[in-house]
Amino acid sequence: xxxxxxxxxxxxxxxxxxxxxxxxxxxxxxxxxxxxxxxxxxxxxxxxxxxxxxxxxxxxxxxxxxxxxxxxxxxxxxxxxxxxxxxxxxxxxxxxxxxxxxxxxxxxxxxxxxxxxxxxxxxxxxx
Numbered sequence: 001x002x003x004x005x006x007x008x009x010x011x012x013x014x015x016x017x018x019x020x021x022x023x024x025x026x027x028x029x030x031x032x033x034x035x036x037x038x039x040x041x042x043x044x045x046x047x048x049x050x051x052x053x054x055x056x057x058x059x060x061x062x063x064x065x066x067x068x069x070x071x072x073x074x075x076x077x078x079x080x081x082x083x084x085x086x087x088x089x090x091x092x093x094x095x096x097x098x099x100x101x102x103x104x105x106x107x108x109x110x111x112x113x114x115x116x117x118x119x120x121x122x123x124x125x126x127x
Contacts, residue, residue: 006034016040021084029054029061 009015009031017039019025025041032039032054039054054061078084079092 004031006031009035009037012037014038014040018042026063029063033061
């Protein structure tokens with residue numbers, strides 16, 4: 001046991017998170033529900049963002065209504081610096097291929113948006 005259980009969360013009046021993986025988000029969601037502590041859940045997908053308040057008995061939890069974002073964009077920092085899923089490596093490989101051979105693939109956009117000249121200038125820098 002890591003000690004990050006419902007008892008740990010009971011010490012807080014509210015919990016705010018900005019976690020980058022579903023397993024961690026699900027764990028915090030469940031622990032806050034068990035501890036009866038409000039959770040402010042937030043996240044991003046490409047250039048899209050969302051914030052949701054979760055309170056047991058008042059507002060639905062993140063698992064109650066899983067939202068399909070439909071976004072096929074991946075954060076450039078994740079793709080370049082911390083790929084953690086096989087799809088990240090595939091998207092980065094396709095991105096590099098497209099840069100080398102000039103075949104754009106709009107369904108596999110890698111942030112930053114290449115239409116933004118300032119973002120393109122910063123594309124090689126670590127986030």
